[in-house]
Amino acid sequence: MVGIFSRRQFASATGLSALGIAATAAGAKEREMKSAPDPHTAGGFPYGFVWGTATSSYQIEGAVDEDGRGRSIWDVFSHTPGKILDGTTGDRANDHYHRYKEDVRLIKELGAKAYRFSVSWPRLFPQGDGAPNPKGLDFYNRLIDELLASGIEPWLTLYHWDLPQSLQERFGGWRSTETCKAFADYAAFVAERLTDRVKHIFTLNESGRFVYFGYGSGIDAPGLTLSKAEVNQVRHNSALAHGLAVQAIRARGRAGTKIGPAENIAACLPAFDAPEHVRAAEIALREMNASFLNVVLEGKYTDAFLKWAGADAPKFSAEELRIISSPVDFVGLNIYAPEQYIVAADHAPGFSVLPMPASFPHMSSDWLRIGPETIYWVPRLAAKIWNLDAIYISENGTSSVDEPAPDGRIYDTDRIMYLRNYLAQLQRATAEGVPVRGYFLWSLMDNFEWVFGLNKRFGLYHVDFETLRRTPKLSVSFYRNVIARNAVGV
Numbered sequence: 398m399v400g401i402f403s404r405r406q407f408a409s410a411t412g413l414s415a416l417g418i419a420a421t422a423a424g425a426k427e428r429e430m431k432s433a434p435d436p437h438t439a440g441g442f443p444y445g446f447v448w449g450t451a452t453s454s455y456q457i458e459g460a461v462d463e464d465g466r467g468r469s470i471w472d473v474f475s476h477t478p479g480k481i482l483d484g485t486t487g488d489r490a491n492d493h494y495h496r497y498k499e500d501v502r503l504i505k506e507l508g509a510k511a512y513r514f515s516v517s518w519p520r521l522f523p524q525g526d527g528a529p530n531p532k533g534l535d536f537y538n539r540l541i542d543e544l545l546a547s548g549i550e551p552w553l554t555l556y557h558w559d560l561p562q563s564l565q566e567r568f569g570g571w572r573s574t575e576t577c578k579a580f581a582d583y584a585a586f587v588a589e590r591l592t593d594r595v596k597h598i599f600t601l602n603e604s605g606r607f608v609y610f611g612y613g614s615g616i617d618a619p620g621l622t623l624s625k626a627e628v629n630q631v632r633h634n635s636a637l638a639h640g641l642a643v644q645a646i647r648a649r650g651r652a653g654t655k656i657g658p659a660e661n662i663a664a665c666l667p668a669f670d671a672p673e674h675v676r677a678a679e680i681a682l683r684e685m686n687a688s689f690l691n692v693v694l695e696g697k698y699t700d701a702f703l704k705w706a707g708a709d710a711p712k713f714s715a716e717e718l719r720i721i722s723s724p725v726d727f728v729g730l731n732i733y734a735p736e737q738y739i740v741a742a743d744h745a746p747g748f749s750v751l752p753m754p755a756s757f758p759h760m761s762s763d764w765l766r767i768g769p770e771t772i773y774w775v776p777r778l779a780a781k782i783w784n785l786d787a788i789y790i791s792e793n794g795t796s797s798v799d800e801p802a803p804d805g806r807i808y809d810t811d812r813i814m815y816l817r818n819y820l821a822q823l824q825r826a827t828a829e830g831v832p833v834r835g836y837f838l839w840s841l842m843d844n845f846e847w848v849f850g851l852n853k854r855f856g857l858y859h860v861d862f863e864t865l866r867r868t869p870k871l872s873v874s875f876y877r878n879v880i881a882r883n884a885v886g887v
């Protein structure tokens with residue numbers, strides 16, 4: 398599985414990867430309240446901390462041929478022999494399209510107050526642009542209403558990789574700015590129809606993955622292996638699409654709608670806690686994220702990135718940089734594994750990346766190294782570099798083998814080990830005033846895990862993919878306890 402392991406090494410793919418995010422309207426008092434830990438509980442999180450869980454459309458919905466939904470690149474890719482390790486597809490997945498009420502009940506039983514889901518673009522626009530499909534919109538209206546009636550806040554992701562196939566065929570997908578324009582129109586439509594009830598929107602989920610794996614290594618849909626220059630251009634187009642969507646939502650959504658990206662930030666952290674390595678990790682984090690987060694938040698590509706890319710640098714205009722850096726309200730960070738351990742160096746650019754030992758421990762997914770301090774250091778450094786006021790951990794969680802015990806229950810103590818260690822480090826961050834405002838556990842339930850098919854289980858709820866029965870794992874009790882007490886530890 399070495400291939401799979403290395404496919405998650407985003408920073409190396411991004412190459413050498415910053416104006417701060419606009420401060421929100423929150424006054425000083427509110428800010429103080431938000432970052433004050435709950436004084437009544439050991440290991441407490443700030444008042445009002447958002448506890449949530451997350452899924453994505455293609456991974457759970459199924460019903461790929463129903464109610465006028467168009468094809469996505471993942472429909473085509475998963476049906477291409479040899480692409481999915483266990484030969485499965487998302488055709489049925491969790492059948493969430495029909496069972497969404499049951500799934501909302503699961504979230505309620507968990508005690509989570511927020512749910513991050515994604516809209517399937519081809520369900521709303523079967524061709525990606527042109528006429529919308531009213532039945533597709535009806536589904537998300539029903540889902541959102543059900544969530545709100547259950548006291549759960551809907552957090553909507555516009556793009557979690559299921560690009561309409563038609564845009565791939567007509568424009569080459571994200572290779573063309575035509576797709577960016579279609580994305581902005583789709584974002585405007587969603588904003589117009591849903592922001593009466595949806596107050597938070599993530600634009601793109603993990604540009605860093607769908608660009609490099611979809612267009613570089615070809616592991617993910619659409620399965621292309623383009624040149625470095627073309628991949629850099631696709632990455633640039635993804636940033637442009639993000640910026641255009643921010644503008645479209647501001648123009649067409651309700652005032653006060655909060656918007657931000659959800660990025661798999663290339664996770665650089667100091668090899669150990671010494672001031673010189675911390676400073677070096679700060680430089681590294683900015684450079685390793687130069688091609689998306691930094692240009693989104695700073696409005697420019699760093700000199701080191703442009704030098705690294707050389708003749709393969711993306712082509713862009715000043716106007717595009719202005720659009721890309723449209724102010725956002727928060728930054729979503731998907732944090733799973735440490736990616737680069739950094740030490741100080743006395744040569745430019747001031748840091749060295751240490752080799753990763755072969756013996757580094759990992760979870761059931763080979764790529765998922767166990768480094769709880771990642772969720773402390775990365776938000777802390779990101780907040781400092783980009784002067785952030787609101788960070789959400791838009792994903793964190795782990796796969797586990799999850800075999801039922803003789804009594805039929807699933808005692809996923811390995812997942813609980815992972816979560817309690819990561820959450821303890823997250824609490825350390827919030828207690829020190831790092832502006833992390835919420836956390837979305839990936840995932841609510843086992844689902845279609847992209848190239849792994851149904852073979853990797855990330856859920857709090859176990860799903861039997863024959864019967865589609867959902868069963869709580871022990872980690873449901875763990876997370877419910879954390880949420881109820883707003884704390885890790887006792």
Ligand code: BG6
Pocket residue numbers: 453602603606661731762792839846847848849853855
């Ligand atoms: C994140 C994605 O990268 O990681 C999720 O946003 C995905 O959609 C999760 O399910 C696990 O990734 P993988 O590659 O193990 O399926």
